[in-house]
Amino acid sequence: MTNKEERNILETITFYSGILILIILLSYLGFRIFQNDSNPPELLVSLTKDPNSAGNKYKVEIENMGQKTAEAAKISFELYYKGKVAGKAELEIDFVPQRSKEIGFIVFPGQQFPGDSVVINSISYIQP
Numbered sequence: 749m750t751n752k753e754e755r756n757i758l759e760t761i762t763f764y765s766g767i768l769i770l771i772i773l774l775s776y777l778g779f780r781i782f783q784n785d786s787n788p789p790e791l792l793v794s795l796t797k798d799p800n801s802a803g804n805k806y807k808v809e810i811e812n813m814g815q816k817t818a819e820a821a822k823i824s825f826e827l828y829y830k831g832k833v834a835g836k837a838e839l840e841i842d843f844v845p846q847r848s849k850e851i852g853f854i855v856f857p858g859q860q861f862p863g864d865s866v867v868i869n870s871i872s873y874i875q876p
Contacts, residue, residue, distance in 0.1 A: 788875055789818035791844065795825075795866055804856040804863055808839055811849045818844040818873035827856045827863040834863055844873070 755763075790813040798805040804827055812818055821844050827835040835856035844850050856863070 787815035789816050789844065789846070789873060790814035791818060791821060791871055791873065793823060793868055793871065795868075798853070804835065806854050806866060808852045808854055809849055810841060810844055810852070812844040812846055815846055816875055817846055819876050821871070821873040823871050824869035825854055826867045826869050828865045828867060829863045831864075836869075 792811045792813060794809045794811075796807045796809075798807055806825075808823070810821060810823070819842065821841045823839045825837045825839070826833050827837070835858070837854040837856055839852045839854050841850050841852060
């Protein structure tokens with residue numbers, strides 16, 4: 749006579765559920781490792797005027813939609829007033845990780861009058 753230990757139904761369900769979750773997790777991680785991550789950083793910049801400040805202060809949101817991190821992102825801005833360049837500013841952010849958003853602020857010093865528009869002059873970054 750053999751002494752066979754029977755599992756209860758809850759133990760069996762828990763065991764097989766754990767195995768299934770482990771297989772799914774390992775499959776997903778394996779897929780991510782071998783996935784082609786050659787897409788470069790894709791930086792999207794949006795500007796909004798800061799309503800709580802006098803002068804020309806703008807909130808800048810930089811979103812990286814790409815698959816790689818952008819390092820030393822430098823963005824140049826020009827403030828226009830009546831069709832002429834009234835001021836220049838530059839924003840530099842050390843890291844913009846993949847699929848993330850960074851926030852910064854720019855101020856055009858000495859400009860007491862509101863500008864007509866702000867133009868993004870250039871965007872540069874280093875791809876590690």
